[in-house]
Structure formats: C-alpha cells, structure tokens
Amino acid sequence: MLTLDYHPTGRHFLQIPGPSPVPDRILRAMSLPTIDHRGPEFGALGLRVLKGIQQIFQTKHPVVIYPASGTGAWEAALANTLSPGDHVLMYETGHFATLWQKMATRLGLKTEFLGLPGLEGWRRGVQAHLIEERLKNDKEHSIKAVCVVHNETSTGATSNILAVRKAIDAAKHPALLLVDSISGLASAEYKHDEWGVDVTVSGSQKGLMLPPGISFNALSPKAIEASKGAKLPKAFWAWDEIIEMNKTGYWPYTPNTNLLYGLAEACDMLLDPTFGGLEGTFARHKRWAEGVRGAVKAWGLEIQCLETASQSPVLTGVMMPEGVDADAVRKLIYERFDCSLGTGLGKAKGRMFRIGHLGDCNDLTLMAALSGCEMGLKLSGVKLAGSGVAAAMDYFAGHPVQLPMKKAA
Numbered sequence: 001m002l003t004l005d006y007h008p009t010g011r012h013f014l015q016i017p018g019p020s021p022v023p024d025r026i027l028r029a030m031s032l033p034t035i036d037h038r039g040p041e042f043g044a045l046g047l048r049v050l051k052g053i054q055q056i057f058q059t060k061h062p063v064v065i066y067p068a069s070g071t072g073a074w075e076a077a078l079a080n081t082l083s084p085g086d087h088v089l090m091y092e093t094g095h096f097a098t099l100w101q102k103m104a105t106r107l108g109l110k111t112e113f114l115g116l117p118g119l120e121g122w123r124r125g126v127q128a129h130l131i132e133e134r135l136k137n138d139k140e141h142s143i144k145a146v147c148v149v150h151n152e153t154s155t156g157a158t159s160n161i162l163a164v165r166k167a168i169d170a171a172k173h174p175a176l177l178l179v180d181s182i183s184g185l186a187s188a189e190y191k192h193d194e195w196g197v198d199v200t201v202s203g204s205q206k207g208l209m210l211p212p213g214i215s216f217n218a219l220s221p222k223a224i225e226a227s228k229g230a231k232l233p234k235a236f237w238a239w240d241e242i243i244e245m246n247k248t249g250y251w252p253y254t255p256n257t258n259l260l261y262g263l264a265e266a267c268d269m270l271l272d273p274t275f276g277g278l279e280g281t282f283a284r285h286k287r288w289a290e291g292v293r294g295a296v297k298a299w300g301l302e303i304q305c306l307e308t309a310s311q312s313p314v315l316t317g318v319m320m321p322e323g324v325d326a327d328a329v330r331k332l333i334y335e336r337f338d339c340s341l342g343t344g345l346g347k348a349k350g351r352m353f354r355i356g357h358l359g360d361c362n363d364l365t366l367m368a369a370l371s372g373c374e375m376g377l378k379l380s381g382v383k384l385a386g387s388g389v390a391a392a393m394d395y396f397a398g399h400p401v402q403l404p405m406k407k408a409a
Helices: 024-030 040-057 070-081 095-106 119-123 128-136 161-170 221-227 239-246 257-271 277-299 326-337 363-379 388-398
Strands: 013-015 063-066 087-091 110-114 143-149 176-180 199-203 215-219 315-319 339-343 352-356
Touching: 013 352, 013 363, 024 257, 040 063, 040 215, 040 257, 063 070, 063 239, 070 095, 070 143, 070 176, 070 199, 070 215, 070 221, 087 095, 087 128, 095 110, 095 143, 095 176, 110 128, 128 143, 128 161, 143 161, 161 176, 176 221, 215 221, 221 239, 257 277, 277 315, 277 363, 277 388, 326 339, 326 352, 326 363, 339 363, 352 363, 363 388
Parallel strands: 013 339, 087 110, 087 143, 143 176, 176 199
Antiparallel strands: 063 215, 199 215, 315 352, 339 352
16 A cells, blocks of 8 residues: 655645645545436535535636646636637746646647746736737737736736736727636635636635645636637537536536535635635635745745735745755755745746645644744754744734634533
8 A cells, every 4th residue: 555644743734835735624525425426416516516616706607617637727718718820918927827828839829928027027916007008009909818827826926817807908908818816716815707807717726625636617708608619629628518517517527526525515614604704715814924924024035926915815935045945945844844835936946935825724834834944944054034933923923813613512
C-alpha cells in the first residue's frame, strides 16, 4: 500500500494557495456510497448542487460542471464561444494568465497579450484603462473576447473585474468577457451577473475546499448565444447537451458523484447564514490577509503585489531580498517545520514564496504557518526588521470576529 502521509506527528500545515485543506465535513460527505447516476436520488443531488453553485457564483444563469481541473474549464470557455482564427485580447497578470494564453494559441486562436513589461507587470492587477484604449482602437471589432484572471494565484494580485466590464462598455465594444476565478471563487468577492461577465471559469480545490477534480463555466445569455455559432471543435466540453440534461439534475456523461457530494456540503458551509453566508466568507478571508500582510511588513520584506487595493485575500506573495533563493527557504521550512508553502512561478521563480490563507483556515492555523516562516527565514540568514509573528498576534487579537460557538455540555 502506498505511504501517503509520512509526517511523523501532528498535522501537516498545507499553506499553499490550493489545493487547500479539505474539511472533515466534506471528507465525510464524499465517503457516502456511490449511487446510480441515472437514478432518482442522483437527480435530486444534481439539482441541489446546481442551485448551490449558482448562489456561489451569484448568478441566475446556468453553471456547467465538468469532471476536470480548471485547465479543462479554460478550454471549455474558449471552445464554446470562439471559432478558429478569432482574435482574443488576453491580459498578462502572472503565470496562469500566461498559461491560458498559451492554450488559446494552441487551439488556433489569434492571441494578443496585453500588459506591463517584465516582473513589474506581475506585481499589479489588470490595468483596465489599457483594455479600454485597445478596444477603442479596434474599429472593426475584430477582437471577439477579452480574457482576464480575477485572482492571479502566482502573484497574489486580485483584479477589479467590474472595472474591466466598464472598460469594455466605455469602448462600446461587443467582445465577450471571459474571467478565470479559479482561486478567487468562494474566497474573494465575485459577482458573475452584476459584473457583466460572460463566462467565469473556476475549480473545486481552492475556496470551495474540495479535492481537485471539478471545474465550472458560469454562463451569461450572451455567451450561450455565442456558443450557437462557435466553430472551435468540441464534444465533451459542449455546453448545449449539458445545459439541457441539467434541467432535470443529470449529465450526458458519467459525473464524479462523490465529489458532487462534497460540493453539496461545501455550498451548505459557505452559504450558511449562521456564519454570515458569502459575505461572512469574504470578510474572513480579508481579515486573514490583513494579519498575514502585517507579518510580512513587520519582517521588513516586500509583498509581491505592489498595489494595496489589489492585494489578494486568498494568498500573499513574499519577496526575498536580493541573493536569497526563495525555494531554498521553502525547502527548509518544509523539512524543519512540516509546512508547505507555494513556490514562485514563471518570472517569479526563486524570487518569492506564497502563503495561502484560504478555505478551511483560522487564526491559529495562520499563526503556526507564520511561526514556521519566521523561524525558517532566520535559519536561512534573512535579516528581519522585527517579528511578524508578534505583529500577526496583535492584529488577530485586536480584530476579533464574533462567531457562534456551541456551548460545552
């Protein structure tokens, strides 16, 4: 039998920005027996999860669920709305925006990559005015879609999606708006309908607190209409059959039943009014982010995202001083203190590490992770201006959240 957990004692601190830890409630839900995916019990489950995920996306329109990773949902969003050779404007905010652009090119789309140059361009959110300027210059309306990443997992920058929508509208341009919110959904505020998004892409393993294996396309009526004339090849990813069968709670293929059990439980947890529902979820993440950023500032280190307004509630990128290998620091923290941190990706490789503060988390979880980071930084010879642990303790103690707790018997 495979040895899957070789941590000697206690819990392992999984503080990467996804996959995030899976709560016991969800693990228990996923352990239920698999049922007939054509039977009446499954139809009830299907309708339940479809309704719940609409509430998470804050949409009244269809949300397509795939047994795939977020990468599959990227492809589905493109394949259902576009035709070979279509011109797509994509904005570079980090590694995952780059990967989506690479996929679009491989699918036969003409991609134009907009953004600021070098690593500095990865330290900010989307600059919506650049999109507006480019669309105003597209007099022939050759650009068919604008693709942006909501929460760039590689950098810790959250972009203003409503500002992008307003930029497209100000340019009086008919392009579709496609948004990747794989790491943003259920952690950072997101309003699919209100923000005028045509397709939102997301996945299960971040704020939804599930294992990898489910991904989503939330749709607008405009996107569904565009799909009727889109000519990129698609079969498994095609929306039409899925939307039709979803009306009764079923899928045209074998769905991942046990992950759907977990998704039903995740929706119940996130929407529970006892804990503030979605607004309470977003507030928790903002608070955790403030505590972690306070620690990084107390250390005297730079936060990867330079724009304060764009700093993510989901993760914080920590820049290392010149000459310090961030991956060596991560390795030391993992080996000595049993804490996994996210690596720097692409242009940021070796320059930074990432602390995830999302999903199944609390103050003491983060205090433990920050303690591991502080000890690891010191052991790595990084000169710190002060104690980030003390700063985070002061913040969390001084900014309590009133959560209902069951009284002891």
